[in-house]
Amino acid sequence: MRNSRHALQRGESVRKRRLLLExxxxxFVADHSLAEDAESRSTFAxxxxxxxxxxxxxxxxxRRAIDPNATxxxxxxxxxxxxxxxxxxxxxxxxxVVNRLLLDExxxxxxxxxxxxxxxRLLWVDGDRRLRSEAEEMGFAxxxxxxxxxxxxxxxxxxxxxxxxxxxxxxxxxxxxxxxxSCTAVPVHEPESGAIIGVIDVTxxxxxxSPHILPLVEATRAAVEAELKLVxxxxxxxxxxxxxxxxxxxxxxxxxxxxxxxxxxxxTPRLMLLGRDxxxxxxxxxxxxxxxxxxxxxxxxxxAPGGLSAAALAEQVYGEPGAEQSLRPEVVRLxxxxxxxxxxxxxxxxxxxxxxxLRLDAHETLEALERGAHRLAxxxxxxxxxxxxxxxxxxxxxxxVDSTLREAMLQxxxxxxxxxxxxxxxxxxxxVWEALLQALPPLSPKRTRVVARLETLAADR
Numbered sequence: 334m335r336n337s338r339h340a341l342q343r344g345e346s347v348r349k350r351r352l353l354l355e356x357x358x359x360x361f362v363a364d365h366s367l368a369e370d371a372e373s374r375s376t377f378a379x380x381x382x383x384x385x386x387x388x389x390x391x392x393x394x395x396r397r398a399i400d401p402n403a404t405x406x407x408x409x410x411x412x413x414x415x416x417x418x419x420x421x422x423x424x425x426x427x428x429x430v431v432n433r434l435l436l437d438e439x440x441x442x443x444x445x446x447x448x449x450x451x452x453x454r455l456l457w458v459d460g461d462r463r464l465r466s467e468a469e470e471m472g473f474a475x476x477x478x479x480x481x482x483x484x485x486x487x488x489x490x491x492x493x494x495x496x497x498x499x500x501x502x503x504x505x506x507x508x509x510x511x512x513x514x515s516c517t518a519v520p521v522h523e524p525e526s527g528a529i530i531g532v533i534d535v536t537x538x539x540x541x542x543s544p545h546i547l548p549l550v551e552a553t554r555a556a557v558e559a560e561l562k563l564v565x566x567x568x569x570x571x572x573x574x575x576x577x578x579x580x581x582x583x584x585x586x587x588x589x590x591x592x593x594x595x596x597x598x599x600x601t602p603r604l605m606l607l608g609r610d611x612x613x614x615x616x617x618x619x620x621x622x623x624x625x626x627x628x629x630x631x632x633x634x635x636x637a638p639g640g641l642s643a644a645a646l647a648e649q650v651y652g653e654p655g656a657e658q659s660l661r662p663e664v665v666r667l668x669x670x671x672x673x674x675x676x677x678x679x680x681x682x683x684x685x686x687x688x689x690x691l692r693l694d695a696h697e698t699l700e701a702l703e704r705g706a707h708r709l710a711x712x713x714x715x716x717x718x719x720x721x722x723x724x725x726x727x728x729x730x731x732x733x734v735d736s737t738l739r740e741a742m743l744q745x746x747x748x749x750x751x752x753x754x755x756x757x758x759x760x761x762x763x764x765v766w767e768a769l770l771q772a773l774p775p776l777s778p779k780r781t782r783v784v785a786r787l788e789t790l791a792a793d794r
Contacts, residue, residue, distance in 0.1 A: 351539075354504035355512065357381035358401075361391055368395040386495070387486060387505045393494075394485035394507040396789075397756055398782030405484045405508050406472025408749045410454070414709040415476040419456050421713075423620055424448055424521065424531050427560040428457070431533065435553040436460065444537040447473070451529050451608070452715050452757075453480025453490045464537060471510045473536065478712070482757045484508050488518035488542075489534040496520055496529060498551060500542040515542035519554045524562040526611055526622035533557070565619030602676055603692040604631055606727075607734070608716020616676050626650070627667050629724040635691040636726060640684030649726040695734050702741045711746075711754060714738060739765070748772040752779060755786075763790050 360377070361367050367374050368391075378388050394401075410418070419425055431448065436459055439446045445460035445468050458465060458475045468474070472484075481490035485507025492499045498519040504512045518534040535541050535550055602616040604623070612628035614621045623631070633641065633649040641649065647656035650663075668680045679688040695718050701710035718731035742754040743765065751769050759765040770783045 351503045353382065354502065357383050358391075358504045358507075358509075358512075361388075361395075362401050365395075368392050384505070386491075386499065387501070390481065390486040390491050390494075391507055393481065397482060397485075397760070398786050399483075399485045399507060399756070400778060400782060401485065401507055401509050403508065403778070404472055405487075405510055406455075406474060406477030406479060408708070408753075409472075409474060409476035409478075410708060410712055411476075414706070414712065415456070417709060418450065418454065418712060422450055422456055422531065423523065423561060423615075424456075424557065426564050427557050430556050430560045431553060434556055435533070435535070435549065438549070439535060439537075442537075442540070444535050444541055445473070447475075447479075447489065447534040447536065449479060449489050449493075449532045449534065450715075451493065451531055452478075452712065453483065453493055453532070454478050454712050455489070456531075461537075468514075468536060471514075473514075478753065480757065483753065484511075487511065488516035488536070489532045492518040492520050492534075493529060493532050498547060500547060502539065502542045515539050517542055517546045517550050519547075519550050521554055521557055523613060523620055523622070524558050525565070525620070526609075526613060528609055528611075528613065528622075561620070565621065567619070601690050601692050602678060603694065604628065604635070605694045606632070606718045606730075607694050607698065607714055608720070610719055610721050612719060614674075614676065616674075621674050621676075625719065625722055626663055627670060628719060629722055629727055630663065630667055631687075631691060632693065632719075632730060633724075633726040634680070634685065634687045635693055635696075636730070638686065638690070640681075640686035642684050646685050650724050652723065652725045693730075695730055698734055699737055702737050705745070707741055707746050708750060710738065710741070711750060714758070743768050748774075748777070748779075752783075755783075761790060763787065766790065 360381070367377055374388070374392070377383075378385065409415075431446065436446050439460040443461045443464055445458060445465050447455050447458045449455045455473070455475050455477050458468070458473065473479070478484070479487055479489045481487065481494045484490060486501060487506055487508070488499055488501045491501065498517070500515070500517045502515045506512055506514070514536055515538060516534055516536040518532050520529045521531040521533060522528065523530045533550055533554055535546055540546065602614060605613040605615060606628065611625060612623040614623050629650045630646070633646055643657045643660060644654070647660040648654060650656075651659060664680060664685065671678055671680060677689065678691065681688055694713070698710050698714055701713070718734055719727050722728070739759065742751050746754065748769065751765070751772055755762070755765050755769050766783055766787050770780065770787065773780050773783065
């Protein structure tokens with residue numbers, strides 16, 4: 334009897350909390366002053382008993398002109414585009430850990446488990462079949478963008494933006510379509526560099542945001558990061574051999590929408606630069622953090638497969654003539670680093686060149702844009718090339734990627750894709766917002782938000 338009474342009391346408390354959140358959300362959405370006036374916002378926060386992390390996210394959502402009534406997850410990736418992102422993502426190699434620690438329990442408890450990339454794009458969604466079907470109807474599906482820039486406050490998007498664990502209950506979501514759901518999400522880090530590479534999310538009823546769920550999801554995250562480290566260590570030991578047999582990670586197959594592990598195959602080393610600082614080198618089934626100077630040199634050599642003289646390489650990296658003296662010790666260090674990490678590449682001399690091909694994620698984005706795969710390119714774009722670098726070769730590649738992406742969005746992208754680009758990567762670009770206004774249909778509800786953004790930009794000039 335006592336347990337039943339306590340359960341009823343907890344249920345009543347949650348229902349009361351939900352009602353208060355609904356009222357706070359309606360007031361916030363209707364009152365435009367709350368996003369700009371700090372004093373009014375402080376009064377609102379104390380009256381509504383709203384968590385500061387949620388209110389801050391609502392403010393960001395309103396300032397980005399996100400529509401709380403829009404269908405979340407609009408225009409998901411095509412199956413081919415989704416498969417390509419799944420194939421490339423580091424977490425693909427350790428999905429069995431999520432299955433073992435989190436998915437099996439979610440299936441029994443009636444939850445949905447989702448894994449997204451660092452940009453907030455959901456790559457795998459699995460769990461209770463009925464609940465998963467309902468989640469897909471409201472846009473929570475593999476291939477959909479659930480970043481905070483796209484849908485406002487949500488556990489996966491806000492966890493990525495904040496770089497920390499978060500639970501979101503009911504109407505704490507900015508989008509009204511998600512008010513019947515609750516969720517818990519944690520960001521996943523690349524073990525060596527600490528860079529955020531993705532997010533793990535549990536979505537369902539109110540229990541999905543209960544206190545006992547968060548430790549479970551965080552424990553799963555810890556196990557995933559530990560397994561990623563083991564994968565890298567195994568790859569270093571087994572360089573040149575496919576990871577198979579009893580030493581490989583167990584795989585599962587749950588259909589195209591589930592948490593499928595992609596096979597680990599030997600492939601050309603791949604340098605990941607977009608939005609990363611430091612860069613990451615994918616090789617032999619593992620990932621290794623790359624110092625800024627080494628990344629700059631590798632990019633210069635990858636851009637010139639025929640080789641570079643010492644003077645040319647020094648100018649590409651240091652940006653000034655006569656820097657060969659500074660270059661030579663870096664060449665020695667890079668050679669040792671390539672050998673130490675068994676990358677499968679050597680740095681040859683006369684001229685300086687790599688012994689084999691090196692893929693760059695920036696080149697992949699440019700190639701996708703060239704063949705018209707704009708949605709794939711935008712989904713894979715996680716930010717400027719090696720943001721802190723001032724090396725001429727990096728600045729040139731950064732400019733090429735950013736300007737090509739912008740031009741593609743302006744010239745050939747459909748209005749929904751242009752809107753996604755504007756929200757995520759061109760918040761202050763007046764020309765992009767003006768082009769978006771022209772591209773939207775006359776009766777589109779997004780026009781009001783675009784006009785509001787243009788007015789804000791005009792007032793800030």
